[in-house]
Amino acid sequence: MTLSISRYAAALAGVAVLVLAAPALAHPTVDVVAANWKFTPNTIEMHVGETTVLHITSSGGVHGIQSDDLGIPQTTIAPGKFVDVSVTPKKAGTYVIHCSIPCGQGHGDMTLTVEVKA
Numbered sequence: 001m002t003l004s005i006s007r008y009a010a011a012l013a014g015v016a017v018l019v020l021a022a023p024a025l026a027h028p029t030v031d032v033v034a035a036n037w038k039f040t041p042n043t044i045e046m047h048v049g050e051t052t053v054l055h056i057t058s059s060g061g062v063h064g065i066q067s068d069d070l071g072i073p074q075t076t077i078a079p080g081k082f083v084d085v086s087v088t089p090k091k092a093g094t095y096v097i098h099c100s101i102p103c104g105q106g107h108g109d110m111t112l113t114v115e116v117k118a
């Protein structure tokens, strides 16, 4: 009993150290992988006024994202390359981003949904 409590305390202390050690300017990062013909994950949650970095690559095919509403410039996603896009949503809502580069058969249904919470 005593042992498990002290292990728990040690685990908590470890978490606290990790949080304190994080650089003050680090933003939450979400990995996104584009492929033929989907984004994984295909739904991402963000918060109004908070910057999230999308760390994006493609595992197959050239794709793209772009959103005027979310302030995302036209961004090409190519296989084997990583691109970081910082997004700071201004308004709550559900934003459906369509793949911005014609990529074949499933292009029309290739979407990334961003749920922005207040």
Ligand SMILES: [Cu+2]
Residues within 6 Å of the ligand: 063, 064, 099, 100, 101, 102, 103, 104, 107, 108, 110
């Ligand atoms: Cu496409």
